[in-house]
Amino acid sequence: MLRASNVTRSFGDERVFEDLSIDVETGEVLAVIGPSGVGKTTLLRLLALSREPDDGSVTFDGTDAWAVDEAERLSLRRRVGMVFQEASLFDAPVARNVEYGLRVRRSWSERLRGELRSVVGSNGTAEAVTEALDVVGLAEKTHEHAASLSGGEAQRVSFARALAYEPDVLLLDEPTSDLDPRNTAVIEEAIAEARSRDIGVVVATHDMHQAERVADRVAVLLDDRVTEVGPTERVFENPRDPRTRKFIDGELVY
């Protein structure tokens, strides 16, 4: 469904990765594992269509996202959701945060009508908001202010915010690296829920145990390339690339 083919990306003179290919299909969870600083975030931004590759292409259902005009790219971009390592919630109530994706997809006149309606009661997003918050177990926090949430709760709201507009692909950049085990478990359950809704999920993580728990397939990113990609069990039990084996055994220290 969403595919990066032979992409290269550099910052100035420094090459992040070269000739890298990766894809995610409907209803699967792909974990991208690798040490910190290897370019997982950059790869996710390419998949989110928010950065253009220096070389290679990113295609969505066969459409090259950087060969079409900006309006069409926006409509492709709007089929993708992304959650960052930090929650980055807006300074607003939880409900306003979660409905953001729905709001920006409306026309300006619809938005204005929605704002007016929200003064007297509902602007028509309440159901989607509650439903998304239910997935992360925070429906009771709908009317609280984002600033009053704990770090773990904020990250769960951030997940709900990306889920509320029902994207086809969900990109998660180290979504649980700052979280305690309980909040991590909630996020991992939410990943499973997204998968059951036929959403293709890409999780970038340096936590190999998490990759083993949640992923159908694993891509191992070492230095500037994918050293191995395949079914989770096969990659962990029987890695083909010697460097992948070293990384998984913890011998490859960065």
Add this chain to the structure above:
Amino acid sequence: MPLEPTAQLLTALPSLLDLPFREGYVSSIVYVSLYVSLVAVALSTLVSIPVAVVLGLADFRGKGFVKSAINTGMGFPSVVVGLLVLFAVSNQGPLGSLNLVFTREAMIMSQFVLATPPITAISLAAVSGVDRGVRDAARVLGGTRVDAALVVLKEARYGIATAVLAGFGRAISEVGSVLIVGGNITSADGISKTRTLTTAIQLEARQGQYETAMVLGAVLVALVLVVNAVVVRFGDRGVQR
């Protein structure tokens, strides 16, 4: 003698409540002060906020130069601004045909020039202070560049409110430039035309009308205090979030 004004004021205190003001004198001065400052600050805000957003979010050549120009503008002497505006609106100046010498419009122009740099600079600081992640979030959630800019504006709203109020504080307490371009004029029956609280205080004090000057000063301080109370309130809310 430095004590003399104080002594005079003390003897005048009992009669302060029924000072022999010409009817409408003080209220017309307050009106002119507020009118000129509010219009100038409103115009400054209309210019400053878009400039701050563009400077805060976009990268382009010469951005550093624009920023230092704005910072220089913050420290620009107000009497020089007054002088330049006076030249501009004088008969030989580029705006001479508009006949704006000694008018409220000319005062608004100089107040606008004075209030715009601080409003832009403080708004820019507020916009630049918004977490980059929030802007990124707006984009990856499907927002356009305009949506992301609106999110940043909303996040920076307390800082921008502080900027606008700081600009108002500068405008309302300004003396030099409004004296030069406005001329501190009243009509024959003593109603202010271009006389503001600050220029009236300056004139009354120079003429030895210390009671009048004190009353006008109290009104001005009260206005500034109200503005500052609002600033502090906004600032506190900004910190709490």
